[in-house]
Amino acid sequence: MLFLKRKFRIAVLVSGRGSNLEAIIKAIKNKKLKNVKICIVISDNPEAKALKIARDNGIKAVYLHPGEFKTKLEGKAEENYINTIKKARTDLVVLAGFMRIVKSRFIQAFPDRIINIHPSLLPKYPGLHTHKRAIEAGDKEAGCTVHFVNEITDGGKRIMQARVPILENDTEETIAARVLEKEHKILPAVIQMFADGLIKYETFPDKPIIYQEK
Numbered sequence: 001m002l003f004l005k006r007k008f009r010i011a012v013l014v015s016g017r018g019s020n021l022e023a024i025i026k027a028i029k030n031k032k033l034k035n036v037k038i039c040i041v042i043s044d045n046p047e048a049k050a051l052k053i054a055r056d057n058g059i060k061a062v063y064l065h066p067g068e069f070k071t072k073l074e075g076k077a078e079e080n081y082i083n084t085i086k087k088a089r090t091d092l093v094v095l096a097g098f099m100r101i102v103k104s105r106f107i108q109a110f111p112d113r114i115i116n117i118h119p120s121l122l123p124k125y126p127g128l129h130t131h132k133r134a135i136e137a138g139d140k141e142a143g144c145t146v147h148f149v150n151e152i153t154d155g156g157k158r159i160m161q162a163r164v165p166i167l168e169n170d171t172e173e174t175i176a177a178r179v180l181e182k183e184h185k186i187l188p189a190v191i192q193m194f195a196d197g198l199i200k201y202e203t204f205p206d207k208p209i210i211y212q213e214k
């Protein structure tokens, strides 16, 4: 008898362009990401290109009203997000360019099962304008981090990082493009590790895995 293994189900939360979502979809299509299904894409922005990317690829994608606050998710809207994600039978919540702070009720609804991709080498530069801040500080390298989400913004345990050099004539935009290429690699790589049961919050070390180009 043939037993089909249940796929690992991820919900992807987005706000805009959706290039990280696209990278996950591509990785699933070309079988670099195995045994993973995007069960739902949720956006807090009805105009997000990410919604179209999902729908064009046959993935359920919804806009959910984010409520009364500009930068956080709380109250009735938060409840709606939680219920929708739960209904989709989600194993992992992936924040992929979701430009909103999630609060304790959301975090507790999916314990140790929410990850975020952030464009800096955390703990350096949590928050916005990461590449600008790296240039201003005279840093020689930039990068990105996939980390667990907790109640400190961009402050949860780091899972994987990729580094890129900052070159002499770099601008925010050129660094962002170089970093984005790496984001598109480490986010699917971390999702695969979750799907394979290789990442557990309690046993994960304090230092992140450093991504090496193959």
Ligand code: GRF
Pocket: 014, 015, 016, 017, 018, 019, 020, 021, 096, 097, 098, 117, 118, 119, 144, 180, 183
């Ligand atoms: C990425 O740079 C990600 O690190 C940050 O928001 C951006 C989202 O880009 N959290 P995209 O929507 O995936 O193209």
